[in-house]
Amino acid sequence: MNSCSGTNNTAESLSSSSDEFKVFTIDLKAEKSKLSTLIDEVEIMRLEEGEEGLLSTIAYFNEIEDGFVFTSGEEKGVFIYSSTGELRKKINHSGKGPAEYSDIKGLWVKEDTLFVYSFYIKKVLKYNLDGRYLGESKLVHNYGDIYPNGKSYVADLSSYGFYDSVKYKLAFLDTDFQSKSFSIPQNLPPPFPVRVSLNSFSPYKDALTYKTLTSDSVFLVEGDQARPLLKMDFGNDWLWSDPDVLENPEQASNFLQTKQKVWTLNASIGERYVFYYYGLGLNTPTWALLDRYTSKETRIDLTKTETEQFGINALQWSGDRLLVAFQSTDVANFLKELDKTQFKFREGTTLEKIESSENSVLMWVKFKEGY
DSSP, rough: HHHHHHHHHHHHHHHHHHTEEEEEOOEEETOOOEEEHHHEEEEOOOOOOOOOOOOOOOOEEEEETTTTEEEGGGOOOOOEETTTOOOEEEEOSSSSSTTOOOOSEEEETTTEEEEETTTTTTTTEEEEEEEEEEEEOOOOSSSSOOOEETTTEEEESSSHHHHTTOOOEEEOOTTOOEEEEEEOOOOOOOSSSSOOOSEEEEEEETTEEEEEEEEEEEEEEEEEEEEEEEEEOOGGGBBOOOHHHHHOGGGHHHHHSSOOOOEEEEEOOOEEEEEEEEETTTSSOEEEEEEEOOOOOEEEEEEESSEEESOEEEEEEEEEEEEEEEEEHEEEEHEEEEEEGEEEEETTTOOOHHHHHOOOOEEEEEEEEEE
């Protein structure tokens, strides 16, 4: 009993201190493990394809009370699914007319209202969950990303368009999307812009994390304040601290090709684990898992065959489980690497239904404690 109590106290102590700023040294040659060997259990849910639900990717994922809302690749539609994977509705107001958006650079739901951030036309458009237009807000800038922050919003400024004038990475916006204050000084010109369907902001406990693809640091956004949460230190292997790049930032794209260094880092921050990948030169990205309690780092082997890898896309953390999109064509082979007690299908999902669809599945992954 005393041993168990001591273990629990240690875990509680580590948990309570996990949000103190910490630097993690990243080893490019860390031990490598198959993804299946790191997993305690998974739950899998298919996403109905139907006539309108063919998905190329899953982006800007939102969990609502009784389902999920997200967009997909170049389709420019918003998909609403039930909590058991049935397609409820596809909304598409893409176009150049009134009440329409040209692109989707952000998507969120507040009180049954759907918000679509359209980067190119500098607007946030509002619709109900049936797709009816409710109004819009005109923005002053083309922000990199926008995300709800309490009753107001926070925006990403880490792009070339703001460096000469603002020199901050974050803007806190009011309910009308007007700037109130700024945070995180940007002392150097940003690297070349990287536009992807990834949001710089992610929910974390009762706050947000902020992380851009060409930064090695993660910030915690609480109210109208931001502070460093963690830094993933690649040492001399980090391209953006290379003296040649600092002296000649305009040649960054050339250095990316000639220097075998890490230039991009995407991280999903959980309360205990960080699931991340980094780009080393022009090589295939490396996936890894970091334990924030112990600093243990493991590179993840996603090998399916000699020439293929399992297709996986981290969406968000849900408590102690990482929600990922996993290619449907890979599910059967992946499950062969697990014991039958380690996986289950959500109501309405079967392996037959998964294999009859091209859509990715949603998979909730619980990692082994300390793996």
